[in-house]
Amino acid sequence: MNSRQSPPLPPSRNHQPLPTPSEFININYDNAEIYAAKIPANYVALTFDDGPTPEYTLPILAKLRQYGMKATFFVIGGRVAQHCDILQQIYREGHEIGNHTYDHLLLTQESSEAQWAQLAKNQQQIHQCLQQIGVNYYPRWFRAPYGDQNAQVLAYVKALGMNSALWSLDTQDWNIETTTTMIANSVIQGGDRQLVLMHDGTEFNPALQQNPQLNPSRQRTVEALDQILADYHAKGISSLTLSQAFR
Structure with a gap:
């Protein structure tokens, strides 16, 4: 698993430019299909956003374990603070952990200072949780809530030593009108x-929880995963974490 130095201070007139990775991957809406085509044949990259939660993450972990599949979990810092033990289990079972901000905000509506704080605070929250089991870990991947990002957000992602990844296939499992069958069939x-x-947690941002299109449950995702993984198994399809898929 990945280990890094502590996140640097945010850019300002009082600090030198931040060190950045030699190669920065930005998988966005325009190039997601190009990147997905680079995944080896008979593999997929499964990702889950908005956890960890006991009611959804734990049964998802059990299903992944049953089929020997690995995934990347983009976690919210506020939920990590509540369920550090589940994050530790995600790590122990060989999955990758990504940064999904601390409060699941619409980042382009926030100041640059708030954008930095959302990313850096979550890096530290994840690190502190895993440090309790003797692991020095900072995520290598970031996903913006709602896919909402701009050049400043991406600059901070890069400065924190992460890559950015959206998706090539949206199951729409967050939509109240999307059924279990629809989720499974899309995949x-x-x-x-x-x-x-996919998602292993419900909406975390109180300002957006009243959206009538949002499904207040992720049980359909849990149920659809049975069909998805059984179909993958029958077809000989396995899964990779993002760092395995895009080395």
Whole structure:
């Protein structure tokens, strides 16, 4: 698993430019299909946003374990603070952990200082949780809530030593009108070489929880995963974490 130095201070007139990775990956809406095509044949990259939660993350972990699948979990810092033990289990079971901000805000509506704080605070929250089990870990991947990002957000992502990844296949499992069958079929019909978006937590941002399109449960995702993983198993399709898929 990945280990890094502590996140640097945010850019300001009082600090030198921040060190950045030699190669920065930015998987966005325009190039997601190009990146997905680079995933090896008979593999997919499964990703889950908005956890960790006991009611959804734990059964998802059990299903992934049953089929020997690995995934990347983009976690919210506020939920990590509540469920550090589940984050530790995600790590112990060989999955990758990504940064999904601390409060799941619409980042382009926030100041640059708030953008930095959302990323850096979550890096530290994840690090502190895993440090309790003797692991020095900072995420290598970031995903913006709602896919909402701009050049400043990406600059901070890069400065913190992360890459950015959206998705090539959105299951729409967050939508109240999306059924279990629809979730499963969208993934099954997508086949291999996909970067799949699902959720193991519900909306965390109180300002957006009243959206009538949001499903207040992720039970359909849990149920759909049975069909998805059984179909993958039958077709000989396995899964990779993002760092495995895009080395």
